Amino acid sequence: MLHEITLTINGESYPVIVKSHYTLSRVLREQLGLTGTKIGCENGECGACTVLLDGEPVNSCLVLAVEAEGHRIETVEGLSKGGQLHPLQKAFIEHNAVQCGFCTPGMLMTAKALLERNPHPTEEEVRFALVGNLCRCTGYLRIIDAVLEVAEKGGEA
Amino acid sequence: MTIQTPNPVGKSVPRVDAFEKVTGAAKYVDDMAFGPTLLYGKIVHSTRAHALIKKIDVSKALALPGVKAVVTGQDNPTRLGLYLKDRYIFAYDRVRYVGESVAGVVAVSEEIAEQAAKLIEIEYEDLPPVFDPYQGAQPGAPLIHPDLGKYEVVPFIFPEPGTNISEHFKLRKGKVSDAGVADEIWAQCAAIVEDTYTLPQIQHAPIETHVAVAQWNPDGQVTLWSASQSPFAQRDLVAQSLGIPHGNLRVISPYIGGGFGGKAGISIEANVVLMAKAVPGYPVKVRMTREEEFVATNVRQSLVARYKVGCDKDGNLLAMEVAYYFGGGAYNDYGVNIVRAAGYSCTGPYDVPNVKGDSYCVYTNHPIGSAMRGFGMPEIHWGLEQIMDRLARTIGMDPVDFKRQNCVRTGDIIATGMTMPQIDLVQCIDKVAKAINWGHKDPPSAPHKRRGKGLAIMWKAPAMPPNPGSSAIVRFNEDATLNVYVSGQEIGQGAFTIAAQIAAEALGIPFEWVRVSANPVDTKYSPYEWQTVASRLTWSMGNAVKAAAEHARQQILEIVAKYWNEDPKDLDIKNGVVISYESEREQPLKKMVVYGLPNENYEGWQGGPIIGTGKFMPTYVTGLDPETGQGTRAVVHYTVGAQAVELEVDTETGQIEIIKIASAYDVGKAINPDLVMTQIEGGAVHGLSSAFEGLRFDEQGRALNASFVDYKLATALDAPKEIHGDIVETPLEDGPWGARGVGEHVMVQTAPAIANALYDALGIRFNHLPLSAEKVYLALRNKEKPEKAR
Numbered sequence: 001m002l003h004e005i006t007l008t009i010n011g012e013s014y015p016v017i018v019k020s021h022y023t024l025s026r027v028l029r030e031q032l033g034l035t036g037t038k039i040g041c042e043n044g045e046c047g048a049c050t051v052l053l054d055g056e057p058v059n060s061c062l063v064l065a066v067e068a069e070g071h072r073i074e075t076v077e078g079l080s081k082g083g084q085l086h087p088l089q090k091a092f093i094e095h096n097a098v099q100c101g102f103c104t105p106g107m108l109m110t111a112k113a114l115l116e117r118n119p120h121p122t123e124e125e126v127r128f129a130l131v132g133n134l135c136r137c138t139g140y141l142r143i144i145d146a147v148l149e150v151a152e153k154g155g156e157a
Numbered sequence: 158m159t160i161q162t163p164n165p166v167g168k169s170v171p172r173v174d175a176f177e178k179v180t181g182a183a184k185y186v187d188d189m190a191f192g193p194t195l196l197y198g199k200i201v202h203s204t205r206a207h208a209l210i211k212k213i214d215v216s217k218a219l220a221l222p223g224v225k226a227v228v229t230g231q232d233n234p235t236r237l238g239l240y241l242k243d244r245y246i247f248a249y250d251r252v253r254y255v256g257e258s259v260a261g262v263v264a265v266s267e268e269i270a271e272q273a274a275k276l277i278e279i280e281y282e283d284l285p286p287v288f289d290p291y292q293g294a295q296p297g298a299p300l301i302h303p304d305l306g307k308y309e310v311v312p313f314i315f316p317e318p319g320t321n322i323s324e325h326f327k328l329r330k331g332k333v334s335d336a337g338v339a340d341e342i343w344a345q346c347a348a349i350v351e352d353t354y355t356l357p358q359i360q361h362a363p364i365e366t367h368v369a370v371a372q373w374n375p376d377g378q379v380t381l382w383s384a385s386q387s388p389f390a391q392r393d394l395v396a397q398s399l400g401i402p403h404g405n406l407r408v409i410s411p412y413i414g415g416g417f418g419g420k421a422g423i424s425i426e427a428n429v430v431l432m433a434k435a436v437p438g439y440p441v442k443v444r445m446t447r448e449e450e451f452v453a454t455n456v457r458q459s460l461v462a463r464y465k466v467g468c469d470k471d472g473n474l475l476a477m478e479v480a481y482y483f484g485g486g487a488y489n490d491y492g493v494n495i496v497r498a499a500g501y502s503c504t505g506p507y508d509v510p511n512v513k514g515d516s517y518c519v520y521t522n523h524p525i526g527s528a529m530r531g532f533g534m535p536e537i538h539w540g541l542e543q544i545m546d547r548l549a550r551t552i553g554m555d556p557v558d559f560k561r562q563n564c565v566r567t568g569d570i571i572a573t574g575m576t577m578p579q580i581d582l583v584q585c586i587d588k589v590a591k592a593i594n595w596g597h598k599d600p601p602s603a604p605h606k607r608r609g610k611g612l613a614i615m616w617k618a619p620a621m622p623p624n625p626g627s628s629a630i631v632r633f634n635e636d637a638t639l640n641v642y643v644s645g646q647e648i649g650q651g652a653f654t655i656a657a658q659i660a661a662e663a664l665g666i667p668f669e670w671v672r673v674s675a676n677p678v679d680t681k682y683s684p685y686e687w688q689t690v691a692s693r694l695t696w697s698m699g700n701a702v703k704a705a706a707e708h709a710r711q712q713i714l715e716i717v718a719k720y721w722n723e724d725p726k727d728l729d730i731k732n733g734v735v736i737s738y739e740s741e742r743e744q745p746l747k748k749m750v751v752y753g754l755p756n757e758n759y760e761g762w763q764g765g766p767i768i769g770t771g772k773f774m775p776t777y778v779t780g781l782d783p784e785t786g787q788g789t790r791a792v793v794h795y796t797v798g799a800q801a802v803e804l805e806v807d808t809e810t811g812q813i814e815i816i817k818i819a820s821a822y823d824v825g826k827a828i829n830p831d832l833v834m835t836q837i838e839g840g841a842v843h844g845l846s847s848a849f850e851g852l853r854f855d856e857q858g859r860a861l862n863a864s865f866v867d868y869k870l871a872t873a874l875d876a877p878k879e880i881h882g883d884i885v886e887t888p889l890e891d892g893p894w895g896a897r898g899v900g901e902h903v904m905v906q907t908a909p910a911i912a913n914a915l916y917d918a919l920g921i922r923f924n925h926l927p928l929s930a931e932k933v934y935l936a937l938r939n940k941e942k943p944e945k946a947r
Contacts, residue, residue, distance in 0.1 A: 035188035036181015038414065040364040041447040045865035048364050076181035089179040093171060096835050100649030101178030102364040102414030108179065130873040134865065136362055136415050137649040138835065139842030140876040 005069040009034065010078025018065040025049040025060035028075060036076035036105045040134070047133035050106035051075050057113040059132075076105035079112070087153070088112060091146035099137035107133045111147045120151055163732040165658040165668035166894055169831035172654045173673055174412070174647055184411050184676075186368045186384045191440045195370075196225055198432045198443040199270035200425065201260040201277050202453050203252035206288075206522040206858025207301065208281035210250055210259070217276040218262055223269035226435035227277065228261040233431055237398040238490025239390065239422045241316065241323060242309040243302060246398065246427045252281070253301055253487035254522050255858045256452035258425070261432040263441050286858055290484035290519035291461040293321045301487065301520040311622065314493045315783055323485060324493035324518040326500025328786035330572050331511030337465075338476040338511045346467030346475055348551040353463050354540025356908075356926035357851035358456040358484065361529055362870055365414020366445040367454050369426045371433035378405050381430055385410045386421040386646050387688040388678045394423045395430055411677035416648040417843075418528035418901075421690045422491045424454045451524075451863035456852060458492055458518075458526030459484030460536040464544045466509075472554045474509045474563045481516040481537060486526040493518050495526070498620035499533035501781065501791045504572045505541045506565050506582055506616035512572050514786070522858050528690060530840075534617040534905045535847065539926060542613035542909035546916065556913070557590050560614050565797070567887075573781060573791040581887040585799040585821040586614060588883040592819035593801035605809050609918025612801040613906035618792035619691035619898065623778035627694075627701040628684035631660055631709050631769040633750035637733055638670045641705075644678045644686035645698040650900045651832040652694045656702050658828055659893055663706035665730030666746065684770075692796065692898025695828060697773050699893040704771025716764040717744050720754040775891075794889055796902050798822035800841070802910040806918050811934030815845055815875075815911070821883035822902055826895035830884060833899060837882035840903020846871035848908035851927035 007014045009032070016031050023042075028034040028051070037060055040048035044059040051060045052074035079086040088111050091097070098104050107130065114121060114129040121129065126147045127140075135143065162170055177183040215227040230249035236242040248259045260277050264270035287293040287301060298321055302308075306318030316323045332339040343349065369383040379401055385391055388408040396403045413420060425443060433441040445454060461482040468474045481499050485492040500516030549559030561583055569577045590596075593610055601608045630642040641660045645652045657671040675683060686698060710730060717735045718725040727739035735744040744754075753764025781788035803817040818841040827833045850868065853861040862868045888895025912923050921936045 029188070033190070034181075035184070038185070038365070039187065039444075040366070040414075041865055043447060043864065043866075045447070046364055076179075080180055085176075085179070092179050093175040096172060096175075096831055098172065098175045098178045099651075099835065099839060100363070100365070100413060100415045101174065101183050102185065104178050105181050127873040127876075132872075134362075134364060134870050134872065136364055136417065136843065136870065137839050139839040139880065140871075140873040141838055141842075141880060142835065144873060144876075 328514035361419030363415025611913025709769025844904030844907025
């Protein structure tokens with residue numbers, strides 16, 4: 001069955017026609033060209049497809065596009081504003097917290113949600129928040145350091 | 158003000174690919190747009206571990222609306238392979254593992270392709286399977302490849318037709334025979350340790366699964382977009398197998414979402430090309446699901462390793478016998494060279510006068526064992542580094558002193574008869590011993606917990622054919638920014654950044670002026686690179702980039718020298734300006750690197766657009782005697798390192814907490830020290846994770862844990878509190894500024910370092926990976942009967 005819906009993504013409205021079983025990650029990537037959100041398992045196990053739904057991190061491979069209507073969706077493409085990188089993006093670059101880059105968008109979105117919920121997390125809280133985002137390259141420590149540094153500097157996230 | 162970094166080699170300049178990656182702009186294969194004509198492919202996998210294919214009925218699948226084609230092994234019964242051509246693209250007459258590609262379906266949507274895949278009916282006749290590599294190597298084991306003797310193979314690989322052994326590397330040094338090290342040598346030993354160690358197949362688990370898109374046009378032009386560490390090797394293999402002229406086959410590879418060896422060589426790519434051939438003019442995409450990635454792409458080989466090692470009363474190693482039985486899985490086209498590498502490096506980083514080593518690659522009815530970070534070295538060091546620890550303790554020596562005393566040094570004649578090139582392993586050992594505060598034990602955090610420390614050392618050579626080549630092109634723009642063309646892949650290790658640093662340094666321009674034009678690598682336009690494997694890019698591609706930059710530099714100096722009527726020898730390029738040490742004149746590179754310079758009074762011009770080309774290929778590697786493994790130069794060089802682990806074990810749960818990992822590697826020259834550190838850190842956690850990973854199979858060869866729920870990777874909670882890294886720099890003779898590779902080495906000995914620390918904490922040895930809290934708990938409960946060797 002086809003549904004005509006409007007998705008609110010990074011503050012913009014996108015009318016789309018989707019099938020009932022289309023996931024949010026699929027619609028973002030294949031219909032809207034927002035390929036910054038990555039697919040790693042399509043089972044909610046790796047976190048690469050993490051986007052924010054009303055500020056909460058979700059695996060967009062487990063959210064149906066029709067469910068996302070009426071909610072505020074944020075993806076990695078919306079992090080930088082007016083050519084200015086988000087403090088988390090800057091910190092990821094400065095800490096060399098990026099290697100292959102495939103987990104990076106999901107990591108950034110999870111970290112953003114954490115800092116919005118808890119602006120001054122402990123290291124343990126950062127680790128716990130990131131536990132659903134798998135990274136095979138970096139060993140995590142630089143990602144954790146980058147998030148902690150943004151929190152310390154009070155960078156609004 | 159824009160930052161300008163002159164002479165960037167040795168400086169931790171930022172990654173050139175980071176901005177794209179944090180903004181989501183970086184494109185991977187699955188992010189590329191192919192338009193509405195894109196078709197979707199689904200591979201049908203074998204459900205049997207070992208069986209003859211009696212019949213394949215595709216009629217129901219073909220009848221499904223939306224299905225465009227079905228491809229089976231009948232469509233292209235030619236063999237494929239990097240070192241040993243032992244597999245068909247789609248299974249032809251038999252299947253050899255659960256997960257093998259039997260057919261490919263092409264349809265207008267993923268959903269229809271999936272549905273059609275289920276409608277393909279395959280009739281099998283089961284054959285007896287082989288799962289254990291040691292059993293599989295014994296006479297009388299069921300034969301997995303009865304045609305082994307007919308397969309095309311490179312000259313340095315030695316299959317044994319009539320058996321399941323696809324490669325047997327023999328090393329004989331000192332007083333040894335095929336029966337073993339001479340009795341008189343064993344008689345001189347004050348201590349001998351003999352034991353068996355095993356490890357299971359594990360998976361690379363890159364977050365990006367394998368994905369490929371292919372288009373076969375009616376005019377014979379074929380394009381393959383693939384997430385690949387090896388675009389040129391893939392072009393070569395597919396071209397050979399499918400009879401496509403190399404010039405008609407274009408492989409395009411953008412950024413890769415993690416490789417770790419799993420995207421080296423060839424996996425599903427030839428299948429996708431064949432599927433595209435069936436629908437001329439249409440692009441066809443196949444993306445592996447996570448489950449398929451686990452069982453139907455590549456895995457690391459399993460190993461059954463037997464060791465017997467002896468030393469004298471002063472702790473000098475005297476004798477070593479090793480037999481490595483690698484579980485190569487169903488096809489060993491790449492795996493045979495892993496086993497060869499394990500053979501010529503079988504002693505680990507030790508100076509042992511008498512060695513008998515046998516390294517066997519054994520076919521089994523499990524997934525394809527192929528290249529993975531470390532390439533045989535994590536596998537052999539797992540047992541070896543524990544044996545050395547045990548040997549030291551048996552004669553009452555500190556294991557660190559023992560390793561320092563026996564480790565290889567520059568100029569040593571190593572096991573293959575080669576003279577060890579420049580390295581400083583002793584310094585690596587000393588650095589990690591200091592960093593982990595060796596010899597001192599902190600009290601545990603609770604009474605039911607135990608602390609322990611362990612140390613392990615390693616070596617690894619780039620394992621390659623003798624002559625893998627690299628090439629590079631540099632091209633100036635009007636503003637003197639420079640485009641560097643390479644085909645080394647950016648798989649996360651920082652290859653593009655290193656290429657930019659090397660080009661800038663060799664040319665004398667700021668780092669920020671360089672752009673790396675390698676995303677995507679496109680075999681139609683990019684210069685040749687063998688593969689992004691073997692930790693060889695900084696060294697080999699680096700040498701090619703340096704040569705290309707020097708070629709461009711020389712052209713510039715000649716033009717300016719003529720313009721000034723000076724000798725090019727008196728000129729230099731500093732920070733983007735040509736200077737004369739003789740006349741102290743200056744000439745900016747801007748404009749002149751494209752437009753050239755006028756002659757006096759504008760009587761004509763000279764110069765023109767500057768393009769530099771460079772190449773590198775090692776020319777000095779020799780063959781080895783097939784009976785003894787002896788030869789002048791087995792490999793190009795070795796990278797060595799040491800790693801130490803501090804951990805705490807909860808005796809009530811068996812839970813292991815890794816507190817700290819300290820690593821030191823001799824990289825020759827750190828082109829970018831912080832990027833070396835990112836490898837050291839990421840590798841330590843990869844190594845830690847690998848110690849707890851293992852694919853499990855049922856008695857029919859079906860994987861039981863092919864998902865991230867059942868196959869656990871280390872998470873942010875598992876990473877140690879601290880990873881300490883030390884960089885040692887003993888320049889390599891033929892490395893750019895002395896640099897050698899380090900990308901794989903950083904995980905080679907983490908598992909045995911953990912095992913040695915577990916022994917230190919608990920007094921229990923663990924011979925069989927994977928480790929787990931359950932295994933530790935049970936071992937603690939059975940401490941009086943330690944885990945038995947198989």
